[in-house]
Amino acid sequence: MPELPEVETTRRGIEPHLSGRRVTAVHVHDRRLRWPVTPGLEAALRGQRVQAVQRRAKYLLLRFKPGTLIMHLGMSGNLRVLPSGTALLKHDHLELQLDSKLVLRLNDPRRFGSCLYTTDDPACHPLLRDLAPEPLEPGFDGAYLHRVTRRRRVAIKPLLLNGRLITGVGNIYASEALFRARIRPRRAARSLTSAECARLAAAIRRVLTAAIRVGGTTLRDYVGADGDPGYFRQKLYVYERAGLPCRRCRTPIRQFTQGQRSTYFCPQCQQ
DNA sequence: ATGGGCACCTGGCTGC
C-alpha cells in the first residue's frame, strides 16, 4: 500500500477540495473493509463541514466538529476527488458528496483499508494511541532510533515496519532507507551504533521527503487524489531490482525474505 | 516484553 509518502500525497491532493466544504451526503456501497465501515456514518456526517484534513502515520483524519473520520488505505486503497455523477468503478466502497458538486471516493480492491468514525479524540483511538512519533517531526532522530533499538534482537529491516517504534515506513522505503544508510537489512537492531542510527534516521527522513516531492511511488495501482501516479519508482535504488546492477556500484541487487516480506539490498554498498 | 506467524482480500502474472 500506500506508505507515508503516498498517504501524504493523497492528503495534499484532497485537502484543498475538502477543507471548509460541507458534506451533503454519504453513500456507502460496500461496508466490508478490514472492519465494517462504522454504522451510522451516513447520518453522522450529513450536513457537517470538514474542518481539517490531517495525517497521522499512514492514517488520514478528516476532522468534523462532532467527530473524526479515520481512514486507512491498506495495501491497495486510493482516495480520489471526482465530479459528482462519475460512474462507479469496481471496489468503490464509499463516497462523500460535497457541496461543491465534487465527491471524495474510496476505492480498495483488497479491502485491507478502513474507514472508522469516532467522536472521541482520535489520538486516543486504539489504532492510533500506540503509534511511534512522526518520522518527519523533530522528535525523530538518531538518538530516538538508538534508544528504541537497544533491547531488540530482531533484524533492523523488519523492525522498521513495526509501527510502535517507527511509523510511515513500509516495505519499499524500509529497503530504500537501509540502502541509503549503507546498513545491511539482517543486522540485529540492537547492534547498530549511534552513528549508524543517526545515518538511518537521516536516510528515512530523506527518502520519505524525496518521495513526497514527486507524489510517492506507484508500483501497480496507486494513484493520488487527481488520479495521477507517483514518480518515485524511478528513484528506487533496490526495491524490486533483484538481479539488476546496483545504481551506485553495478553489483547485482539481492533479494531475500524477512518476516514473509521481500527485502532488497546491495551486498557491496551495504556493509 | 518480545518476536514469529497467520489472517484478512482481490488481482495480476507465470508456467504447465
Place this chain on the structure above:
DNA sequence: TGCAGCCAGGTGCCCA
C-alpha cells in the same frame, strides 16, 4: 484457454 500457484505497497492478533 484454463487453472493452479505465487506474489503484492499493511497491520492486528494470537501464541510461544
